[in-house]
Amino acid sequence: MATKPEGLLLLLAVALLLSSSLALSFQDVLADDSRSDPEQRLQQCRQQCQQQQQQRGQRQRMQCERSCEKQYQQERQQREREQQGGNRDRAARRYEECLQQCSEQGRHGEKQRRQCVSRCEARYQEERRGQAAEFEETINRKDPEQRLQECREDCRQSEHDRRQEQQCEQWCEVQYREEGGHRKGNPQRREEEREREQEQEKEKEHNPYHFDRQSFRWIEKTEHGDIRVLPNFLEKSKLLLGIANYRIMVTELKPRGFVLPKHVDADAFVYVAQGRGVITLICQDNKETYELQQGDIIKVPAGAIRYLANKDNEEKLVLIDLLKPVSTPGLFELFYGAGAQNFLKSFSDEILEAAFNTRGERVQRLFGQQKKAGIVTASEQQIRGLSRHASEGRHWPFGESKGTFNLLRKRPVHSSRRGQLHEADGNDYQPLKEHDIQISYANITEGSMIAPYFNSRATKIAIVVEGEAYIETICPHLSKQRQSRERQGRGQEGEEGEDQGYKRVRFHVRRGSVVVLPPGHPTVTVASSGEHGKGNFEAVCFEIWAEKNEKNFLAGKNNVWKQMEKEAKELAFDMPAREVDEVLQAQSDQIILAGPEEREGGGGGGRRRDMPLLELATAFM
Structure with a gap:
């Protein structure tokens, strides 16, 4: 029987009324009392979506749930930003109060005041690091698998053609792999990864020379990039006292990311580990702008205002800074001149009005308009504007400047099918000579190794930028026998066959270590x-006190033992010199050699293949 037009109109009106009712209830859930928890509102919203499915179908329910999730993420991120900002404000207030107390102590002597200021700075930095670590943990709480599925769904729902949709999903996969999510779907992989992590934790407990990526503390963490710093080396071990006044800072900028103007109370040697960008350095009446690309080295003097941008639309820009603080040994601070954290806002209103000869509200608007902190994003037009005057050489008042020096364009000091080693010193770039620093870059093929060697004077700080490796180093300081002797004040010679106190430390390193x-x-x-x-x-290395340093290789075609006289060899190893030379001259390669798994021939059988890497080398010492 046919339905009358009046009946159809009535059914349509009922459907519209029901749809409006569901939509209003959905908005009511999202706009619920702000005191309720975002997770609770999310669950309520999803329940409403399930009710909608009964009336409108599966597709509408999925769209509804995506809206719930989007609203939930926005609420949570807003709450996290508010909490982070509040924590920073409280930390800044406590810091200012502490400095005020130091000023009062200044009446008792300048030394006491400086010590007080150092304590304030240390406490403030520790609070900021703790807040940043907590914030990082919060925003990464969502499971990578969930983020992958959401990302794919967004790609399918966007108005793209099929090719663009595939590219979008490929980008989702890349983000997923970077988060380590590819290990989560394979139980065997998870177990292997867990065992490796446990081994690495044991290594860290007994190894003062290794810092993994998690050792860094966040200074800035935004959607456009981040800045992180390694703790003072002395916090790890007193064995690192010699480099306690040096710090490592890493800046990663996403495409078109822009770091707001800031200065640092530390001299900095910056290495461009990845990507391309533009950096500007400003001091009184002087400005220099330089294009940056992978391999570039540039010195940024203490107090120079710097800002930089990532010029690439796809690749990250990664900078590694070796910092040498000039104020308080081992401590430094970033002073932002713009953005939510800018220091100018801390001056009193009357001072700002007088300094800028402008009404207070206009000054406050100028320094309060930018609500974001640290890192923002720039348009392509703004990037082009920043690059317009790049590479214009000018006199630099802090000392002679040669702009940038590209390490990778210099002929490598060693190159073979197993890898390359590039080095830059004071003869290549004058600022390196002034600070007695050398910067090197090693690129080693899988399975190859750098021959056993030691530096005569330089302390090397190596940062892994790609790949993985394991390192063995011989350390006398960690030997229990050595520590026992030092405590007991024993200085007598060891008995025949007694362990002389060398400990082999072995650890695994990967990108970010x-x-x-x-x-x-x-x-x-x-x-x-x-x-x-x-x-x-691949690793970038900073060598401190490098000018008079000598690298002494203990194995390979260029090993130092070959220079010994025949008689010295016989006395040292208690065997005929001919037999000693058979071992010393067996390796035809130098510097970069075949590793244990790649070595061909195996002369000596499985026993030599299974020997610890440094067993032979340390037998010579």
């Missing part, structure tokens, strides 16, 4: 291969 290699400590680096291989192993 930092390693400290003290002078005199024999070391081997082996690029990982096989299941855990990640392509070539």
